[in-house]
Every structure is written in structure tokens, then in C-alpha cells.
Amino acid sequence: MTENALVRMTGITKSYPGVVALDCVDFELRAGEVHCLIGENGAGKSTLMRVLTGAEQPDLGSIVIGGHESHHMNPSMAHALGVSAIYQETDLVPELTVIQNMFLGHEPRNKYGLLNRAEMRRAAQRTLDELNVSISVDARISDLTAGSAQLVQIAKALTRDCRVLIMDEPGAVLSDHELRNLFKIVDDLRSRGLGIVYISHRLEELLHIGDRVTVMRDGKWVETWGVEETSTPQIIRAMVGRALDDQYSKTPAIQEEVALSVEGLTLKNHFSDVSFKVRRGEIIGIAGLVGAGRSSLLNSIFGAVPADEGKITVRGVELVADSPRKAINRGIGLVPEDRRGAGLALSRSVQENLTLPSLDSLSAGMFLRPKALRDVTKKYIQELRVKTPDGAQPVRFLSGGNQQKVVLAKWLALGVSVLLLDEPTAGVDVGAKSEIYAVMNDLVANGMCIVMASSELSEVLGMSDRVLVMSEGRITADMTIEEATRESIMAAAVPQGERAAS
Incomplete structure (x- = not known):
């Protein structure tokens, strides 16, 4: 460790009943550096930072901040020593x-x-x-x-x-322009001598903004590198314990039958005259800048925000999408961008969340069938590899990637034929991303169709059979995956006024 480190954490150990969250972890932060802290969900990153801010007390270990040593940090002490945290x-x-x-x-x-x-x-x-x-x-x-x-x-x-600023997923909710502005601010803070801990699942952010990278896995320190000394494949191997040679592995599975047809859909002040068709076994990616109308479009198809005009057809039969219940009854499921606020009941268990849309089929008359509930829950926990002690675990205690798997599982248990995914891997680590992509591939192979709105162009290009681009509420491009490139997508995503100015 560096002699003049601004923060030095040594031998930090923290256990919860049945779980070792941190296992003798060392970590340091220097003045005037951005130290990126990464790992899969549940690797121990957030717990380590909660120990640094005094929100959690370690079982063993010591913390030195600016020369002041403590074995029992608390929030007041951390604030007095200049430690602040910004969360997603x-x-x-x-x-x-x-x-x-x-x-x-x-x-x-x-x-x-x-x-x-x-x-x-x-x-x-x-x-x-x-x-x-x-x-x-x-x-x-x-x-x-x-x-x-x-x-x-x-x-x-x-x-x-x-003096010490912890930034936990600061770019998750930002547009490209806002993210560039954030990077400028981080550079300025670094030049003032602040030490910044930067946590993100977006590896391109880390390699752009960071000075050093520390990887954690299963509550342990794995490796620390200077950013110039490492690469994305090396970081991924350290995070997940294996190489992810091709996390997309997209296999074409398109059938002839049109599963979803959208014609002239319009929602005032959000999007206008949107039309497209999706066949069984097809994944359509919707790209565009923040505010382009992608989320509003998916919410309208799902009936959460009914459109003012237009026609939606599911498997050849028109859908009056004026409520989510009607959309669900016709086989449409939505994984929303805000999974914690709109996709899950955080205080409820994994089982309750997973089986909620399927209660009619899991009941006998007025009474639920407990064994059926348990069997369905167990089936999808295993199939989607949800990391949870059991179905009784409150879903708020799961990592972001495992919460997302529960949202997916509830629609799979219901047997939907059309799945709408809004930012399906936002805030999800690379290992869980790979597993979610594998689930998507399995679903379309079995005849489901997927409409996916995503801000990650690599995800759009890696998982889509066709790409729609939205700008200012309108479809500005409809490309086959062979035609789609980062450049062609961004050219269509820029608002018309900016295209004309350039």
C-alpha cells in the first residue's frame, strides 16, 4: 500500500447470518485519483463502501482516513473526516x-x-x-x-x-451529454486533490475516467491494476472467474407469423405515428437518445399509459391497450426501466413477486395452492439462476441482477408471448448480463417475440434481429442488423435540428 494514501482500509471483514460479505479486504485511495471499484452484484463493493462511510461496522479490520485511524467508524465521524457518498x-x-x-x-x-x-x-x-x-x-x-x-x-x-467522494453507479441514469459533463466534473475534482471511488458496471466508463481499477469477487479482493495496465477481457475474467468470449451468442430464430403489430401509435407530447411489426422468434431493438420516447412507447403498448391514436394487434387480434390487465390477458409482459419502483414489490418475497401475475392459475377456487406456488418459484429460481436462499427471501435484499431475473421470471411463469424490455440490463453486472441474454435467446428460440429498448448500443447490436431508431418521438430508421452500425444508429438518433446544423 502507498505510504501517503488518503484512505487505507486493512483486513476489512464483515459477516451476516450465513454469509461472509467481506473477507479480509484491503483497499486504498490516493488523493487526486479516481479509483474504480468493480465486481458482480453481490461481490461486496457496496458493503465495503458502507463500512467506509460508517453505515456498517466491520467485524475486523481498520480504517485510516487522512491519518486518523478507526476500528469503529460511524457516519458522523466519516462526515467529519470528509467522506461523502453519492448513490444511484x-x-x-x-x-x-x-x-x-x-x-x-x-x-x-x-x-x-x-x-x-x-x-x-x-x-x-x-x-x-x-x-x-x-x-x-x-x-x-x-x-x-x-x-x-x-x-x-x-x-x-x-x-x-x-475529501473522499464515493460515486455509486453515477452514470446509470444519465444521457450521453450528461455523462460527458459528469466526466468533466470528475476530472476537475481530481485536479483539486479529491480522492474518488467510482463504482460502475459500464466498463467503458471505468477505462475512460479511472486511474486504477480494483476488482472484487465473492467478498474478496481479487486484483488492482493501473487503468493503462489492464483490458476489458482481463477485467471480466477477474470479475466472473472465467472468460465471456461472446456474451451475446445470438442465434436467429425468426418465424413467419407476426406476433405484434403496431400501427400509427401516437401519445401526445411523447411519440407520434409509430408503426412496426415483430414476428415470433424475433428481437427488435429500439435505440435512441434519452427522451426520444422509447419508454413511453413500451408503456403505451402495455396499456400503462394508453395511446391517443393507433392500433395494436397481438397474434392477429386487435388489443384495446387501455390497461395493463388487458395487455397481460393478451400475453404481453413488461420489464420496466425502474424495476425497483415499477417492477417489484420490494417488501414482498421472491415467491410473492414471481407468482403475482399467475395467481389465477395457481389457485383452487378462492384459495391459493401453496405447493403449486412453491413449485413454480423453485422452477424459475433454478432456471434463471436467481441467487437467493429461498423463495421466502424479501426481494429487496437481492442484488440488482437477481431482482431483474425475478421480474423476468414472473412473466415467464405466466407464459407471455410478447415481452417488452426497457433497459433490461441497466445496473446489472457483466455476469448477470450474460445470463439475461441467454434467457432472451432461449425465449425467442421457443417462439416468443421481444421488443427491447436500450441505451447500450453494444447490447442493441449484439441482441437484435432488427433495429428501430427513435428521435423526438418518431421512428427515424428501421434497419436490419446487417445494416445497423454505431454510426448509422447515432446519425438517426440525433434530433433533426442538430443534424441540419451539423
């Missing part, structure tokens, strides 16, 4: 303004103990200006984009005299 799921209060959120819990006060609002405003504006962020300090968080809210979280951390 924002901890901002939506009803409060930017300035209120930035100083929540540590508001400056005058000599009379009253809020020093003038100082709050000056300090908030100064911090935003230093970050080159043009957001009004009086704006409510609920009125901001996800990218702007992420920037407010960074500004909030800097108001606490931050």
Missing part, C-alpha cells in the same frame, strides 16, 4: 429546493442560532459555479432531470468540505 438512487428530498437539499442537516447559522440564509445562498451558488453547473438554487428537485439531480448531489457533498 438519490437521497435528495424532491419537495425541497436545490439550496435546501445542499445544506440539509448542516445549515449555516448566525450568532443567534438562526438560519443564515444569505450565507447558504452565497455558498450554494459558489459551489454550483465552481462545478460549472447552471441550475437555479431555488429550483425544486422534483422539477429537475435525473442528470441535474445527480449534479446537485455532487454539489451537496462539496458543501461538507469533502
Whole structure:
């Protein structure tokens, strides 16, 4: 380890009943570096960072921050030593303004103990200006984009005299433009001498922004490299313990029968005059920039947000998609972008989530059949390799990849024929991604059709039989997979005004 490390964690061990979450892990962070921390879901990354922030107490080990050693860190101590964390799921209060959120819990006060609002405003504006962020300090968080809210979280951390900044999946909710802006801010913070721990499943982000990379697997430290010393295949092998030579392995399985037909579908202010057809065994990828209308389109087909105009046909019979129940009854399932908020009941068990849409077929009259529920749950836990002790485990305790598998499993248990996937591998590690892609291949091989909206062009190109591109709510390109390239997709995704300007 480096003598002048800003953070030095030594021999960190943490166990929960039946699980060793961290097994004698060493980790260091230097001032002025971006240290990328990666591993599959459940590898121990988040637990290690919770130990650093004082949210979790280790069973063994020590932490040194700026020369101050502790065996029992707590959040107050961590804040006092300059440790702040920014998570993918924002901890901002939506009803409060930017300035209120930035100083929540540590508001400056005058000599009379009253809020020093003038100082709050000056300090908030100064911090935003230093970050080159043009957001009004009086704006409510609920009125901001996800990218702007992420920037407010960074500004909030800097108001606490931050020396160590933990960024957990900061790019997961950002557009390409917002991500580039985030990289500029990270570069600036690094140049000021901050130590930044950057956690992400997107390996291209890590190799672009990082100075060093540490890989964890099964609660253990595996390897640390300088970014220039490693490669994506090497990182993947360290993460999953094996090479993923071709994680897509797409096998054509298209049949003649049209499973889903969309004609002239329109939802005011979201998308207009969208038409396409999907055959059995086909995967159609929908690409486009954030705000292009992809999610709204899938939600309308599913009946969650009924369209104003247009026609949807499933297996030759028209569907009046004005409610999810009608879509489900016709064999359509949706895996939403926000799996935690819209795809799962987090307080419920794996079994309850997995069997919820299928309760009619798992009941006898008014009564549920417990054995049938258990059998179905066990079947899909095994088939999708869901990492869970059993079906009784609350789904909130599963990793992101395993939660996504539960969302998939509930539609497979129901036997849908049309599956709508919105960002199916967002926040999912490379090992779980490979498993989800394998499930998709199995499904289309058995005659299902899939419509997949994704921001990851490698995923669109690797898994699709045909690619639709949306821009400003309209289909701007319909390409075979042989015609589709990163360049052709991005050219069609750019708004018309920007294409004309270029």
C-alpha cells in the first residue's frame, strides 16, 4: 500500500447470518485519483463502501482516513473526516429546493442560532459555479432531470468540505451529454486533490475516467491494476472467474407469423405515428437518445399509459391497450426501466413477486395452492439462476441482477408471448448480463417475440434481429442488423435540428 494514501482500509471483514460479505479486504485511495471499484452484484463493493462511510461496522479490520485511524467508524465521524457518498438512487428530498437539499442537516447559522440564509445562498451558488453547473438554487428537485439531480448531489457533498467522494453507479441514469459533463466534473475534482471511488458496471466508463481499477469477487479482493495496465477481457475474467468470449451468442430464430403489430401509435407530447411489426422468434431493438420516447412507447403498448391514436394487434387480434390487465390477458409482459419502483414489490418475497401475475392459475377456487406456488418459484429460481436462499427471501435484499431475473421470471411463469424490455440490463453486472441474454435467446428460440429498448448500443447490436431508431418521438430508421452500425444508429438518433446544423 502507498505510504501517503488518503484512505487505507486493512483486513476489512464483515459477516451476516450465513454469509461472509467481506473477507479480509484491503483497499486504498490516493488523493487526486479516481479509483474504480468493480465486481458482480453481490461481490461486496457496496458493503465495503458502507463500512467506509460508517453505515456498517466491520467485524475486523481498520480504517485510516487522512491519518486518523478507526476500528469503529460511524457516519458522523466519516462526515467529519470528509467522506461523502453519492448513490444511484438519490437521497435528495424532491419537495425541497436545490439550496435546501445542499445544506440539509448542516445549515449555516448566525450568532443567534438562526438560519443564515444569505450565507447558504452565497455558498450554494459558489459551489454550483465552481462545478460549472447552471441550475437555479431555488429550483425544486422534483422539477429537475435525473442528470441535474445527480449534479446537485455532487454539489451537496462539496458543501461538507469533502475529501473522499464515493460515486455509486453515477452514470446509470444519465444521457450521453450528461455523462460527458459528469466526466468533466470528475476530472476537475481530481485536479483539486479529491480522492474518488467510482463504482460502475459500464466498463467503458471505468477505462475512460479511472486511474486504477480494483476488482472484487465473492467478498474478496481479487486484483488492482493501473487503468493503462489492464483490458476489458482481463477485467471480466477477474470479475466472473472465467472468460465471456461472446456474451451475446445470438442465434436467429425468426418465424413467419407476426406476433405484434403496431400501427400509427401516437401519445401526445411523447411519440407520434409509430408503426412496426415483430414476428415470433424475433428481437427488435429500439435505440435512441434519452427522451426520444422509447419508454413511453413500451408503456403505451402495455396499456400503462394508453395511446391517443393507433392500433395494436397481438397474434392477429386487435388489443384495446387501455390497461395493463388487458395487455397481460393478451400475453404481453413488461420489464420496466425502474424495476425497483415499477417492477417489484420490494417488501414482498421472491415467491410473492414471481407468482403475482399467475395467481389465477395457481389457485383452487378462492384459495391459493401453496405447493403449486412453491413449485413454480423453485422452477424459475433454478432456471434463471436467481441467487437467493429461498423463495421466502424479501426481494429487496437481492442484488440488482437477481431482482431483474425475478421480474423476468414472473412473466415467464405466466407464459407471455410478447415481452417488452426497457433497459433490461441497466445496473446489472457483466455476469448477470450474460445470463439475461441467454434467457432472451432461449425465449425467442421457443417462439416468443421481444421488443427491447436500450441505451447500450453494444447490447442493441449484439441482441437484435432488427433495429428501430427513435428521435423526438418518431421512428427515424428501421434497419436490419446487417445494416445497423454505431454510426448509422447515432446519425438517426440525433434530433433533426442538430443534424441540419451539423
